[in-house]
Amino acid sequence: MSNTAMYDQLDRAVTTFLANPVEVATYVSPPEDAGIRELLEIAAQLEYVARPAFKAHLKADLLDQMFVAGEAASCVSTLPHSVERKNGNGGYSTAAQPASSGRQEPFLPSLFGGAGMYSTQPRNFAASVLLHATTMGVLIASSAWMAQHTETIKTRVTAVLTDVDIYAPKPARDQEQKGGGASGDHSRMSASHGQPPKFAYEQLTPPAVIVRNSEPVLTAPPTVLGEPSLPQLSKLGDPLSHVVPASNGTGSGGGMGSSLGTGVGDGDGSGVGLGSKAGFGGSVFRIGSGVSAPRVLYAPDPEYSEEARKAKYQGKVVLWAIIGADGLPKDIRVQQPLGMGLDQKALAAVQQWRFVPARKSGQPVAVQVNIEVYFRLY
Amino acid sequence: MRAPTESTDKTDERLLIEAAQRDPGRFAELYERNFDRVYAYIAHRVRDRDAAEDLTAEVFHQALVTLGQFEWRGVPFVAWLLGIAAHVLASRWRGLAAQPKELSSDFLENLGDLGGKSAGNGNGNGNGRAPAHCSARDLEEVEQRATIAKLVGALPGDQRLVVTRRFLEHRSIREIAQEMRRTEGAVKQLQFRALENLRARIRSNRNV
Numbered sequence: 341m342s343n344t345a346m347y348d349q350l351d352r353a354v355t356t357f358l359a360n361p362v363e364v365a366t367y368v369s370p371p372e373d374a375g376i377r378e379l380l381e382i383a384a385q386l387e388y389v390a391r392p393a394f395k396a397h398l399k400a401d402l403l404d405q406m407f408v409a410g411e412a413a414s415c416v417s418t419l420p421h422s423v424e425r426k427n428g429n430g431g432y433s434t435a436a437q438p439a440s441s442g443r444q445e446p447f448l449p450s451l452f453g454g455a456g457m458y459s460t461q462p463r464n465f466a467a468s469v470l471l472h473a474t475t476m477g478v479l480i481a482s483s484a485w486m487a488q489h490t491e492t493i494k495t496r497v498t499a500v501l502t503d504v505d506i507y508a509p510k511p512a513r514d515q516e517q518k519g520g521g522a523s524g525d526h527s528r529m530s531a532s533h534g535q536p537p538k539f540a541y542e543q544l545t546p547p548a549v550i551v552r553n554s555e556p557v558l559t560a561p562p563t564v565l566g567e568p569s570l571p572q573l574s575k576l577g578d579p580l581s582h583v584v585p586a587s588n589g590t591g592s593g594g595g596m597g598s599s600l601g602t603g604v605g606d607g608d609g610s611g612v613g614l615g616s617k618a619g620f621g622g623s624v625f626r627i628g629s630g631v632s633a634p635r636v637l638y639a640p641d642p643e644y645s646e647e648a649r650k651a652k653y654q655g656k657v658v659l660w661a662i663i664g665a666d667g668l669p670k671d672i673r674v675q676q677p678l679g680m681g682l683d684q685k686a687l688a689a690v691q692q693w694r695f696v697p698a699r700k701s702g703q704p705v706a707v708q709v710n711i712e713v714y715f716r717l718y
Numbered sequence: 719m720r721a722p723t724e725s726t727d728k729t730d731e732r733l734l735i736e737a738a739q740r741d742p743g744r745f746a747e748l749y750e751r752n753f754d755r756v757y758a759y760i761a762h763r764v765r766d767r768d769a770a771e772d773l774t775a776e777v778f779h780q781a782l783v784t785l786g787q788f789e790w791r792g793v794p795f796v797a798w799l800l801g802i803a804a805h806v807l808a809s810r811w812r813g814l815a816a817q818p819k820e821l822s823s824d825f826l827e828n829l830g831d832l833g834g835k836s837a838g839n840g841n842g843n844g845n846g847r848a849p850a851h852c853s854a855r856d857l858e859e860v861e862q863r864a865t866i867a868k869l870v871g872a873l874p875g876d877q878r879l880v881v882t883r884r885f886l887e888h889r890s891i892r893e894i895a896q897e898m899r900r901t902e903g904a905v906k907q908l909q910f911r912a913l914e915n916l917r918a919r920i921r922s923n924r925n926v
Contacts, residue, residue: 343907350910389754389867406746
């Protein structure tokens with residue numbers, strides 16, 4: 341028989357045997373196939389061999405169990421079990437038995453090592469216990485103190501003197517800005533409080549809160565001369581004015597103010613402020629560009645309003661103020677209100693603040709600043 | 719000399735057991751030494767490979783849990799394991815007896831094991847003695863059957879793969895040929911050579 345024929349014959353026998361592994365002799369009867377029969381008998385013994393994958397899987401399973409085997413063994417050893425005993429009548433009765441071997445199993449054997457999983461250092465164990473106990477004690481004590489002092493409410497004030505650069509425009513078209521704008525329409529009142537209109541390189545329409553010509557032939561948005569990147573706020577007016585009712589001011593020439601010009605303010609230009617040109621000007625500077633920031637000398641904390649304290653209301657009030665050359669705050673206004681009486685409390689507090697004035701070229705000058713007052717409950 | 723070897727083996731085994739009792743992680747070594755024997759013992763009694771695997775897993779899980787109860791008394795550790803295996807088998811057959819529709823050939827063949835021949839209690843044999851039916855001859859038979867597992871492990875790679883796929887996993891020649899990227903004729907040849915190799919090694923083992 342050729343080798344190939346032998347391989348095929350063996351394979352046929354193996355296939356049949358695997359499909360129905362009853363008796364090897366059933367498949368190979370001719371004596372000349374004794375060799376095949378022997379091989380098939382060997383193949384039959386392979387049923388006692390486990391699949392390698394199963395062996396590996398079981399080992400992995402046992403490895404997982406091994407980590408808890410120490411405690412599991414002690415738990416199992418303490419489980420009561422029943423024992424069958426012959427009773428006097430020849431039958432069997434069961435009786436519960438106490439924990440098995442009589443050996444006293446240690447409590448939490450792995451706690452102090454020795455259960456085979458790892459070794460412990462008594463010193464380290466003691467240090468760990470002490471550290472945990474201390475931490476727990478501190479946590480408990482601080483919690484108790486907090487519970488006893490719930491009525492202590494503190495306010496936190498943060499004064500942030502910010503550069504008003506966004507309101508102080510850059511020099512328009514390389515011109516050094518010296519500010520200034522003004523005018524009005526011969527109103528009896530000074531220009532009302534508000535914010536200057538949009539800055540632009542050209543001015544087609546001067547700003548006016550009271551529009552006299554209700555049907556213009558050609559409309560254009562009101563602007564003041566200056567750097568266009570400045571933001572425009574909602575209500576037109578003079579940011580330095582205290583007048584509330586709408587008024588274009590006592591000046592003339594369009595614009596809003598008390599002098600000549602088409603800008604906003606008491607200057608005579610087309611910008612904003614006390615100067616005579618474009619941009620934002622006057623004797624009130626902004627921090628930066630050679631102007632130092634004022635320093636807080638005395639800043640008493642504002643009080644919490646009763647209404648806000650009861651409501652546990654907290655937040656931030658933003659104030660706008662001019663810190664004069666004498667270090668006193670002036671023209672303090674609420675820029676971003678908070679409500680519940682806290683705006684007034686912030687104003688009242690900041691009015692008492694004292695500063696070291698800002699300096700420009702060594703000389704004290706007035707600057708515009710934003711002050712953030714935080715109200716926090718602790 | 720045979721006796722010193724036996725003594726050395728027993729000493730080694732005892733040390734392994736004690737080490738495993740102290741450190742459960744060392745049980746893996748006992749597992750490797752005795753897995754083939756336990757599986758061969760169970761596989762000889764149940765004709766279903768899946769059932770044999772389940773029961774073998776049960777035996778080793780129980781052994782790991784109850785290892786602390788084992789006391790060395792000079793009897794091979796495998797005898798203790800086979801005691802657990804016998805109990806596990808008996809439990810299985812009692813369960814089958816309660817459900818007549820599921821009677822299988824292995825149950826019928828092993829009816830004699832019901833009724834108390836099994837060793838130990840629900841937690842395995844805790845006294846380290848060999849079970850009543852696990853005689854020295856039984857141990858020897860188990861050892862012989864387990865030997866073939868070791869011989870399969872010693873086969874060359876391709877032959878071992880064919881034996882594993884064909885006889886342990888019951889794959890067809892075609893599937894094995896596709897996996898090994900060989901022709902069916904080549905796989906049949908490997909199958910033939912593997913069985914010849916095993917036959918030669920078994921004969922060699924018997925002559926030692």
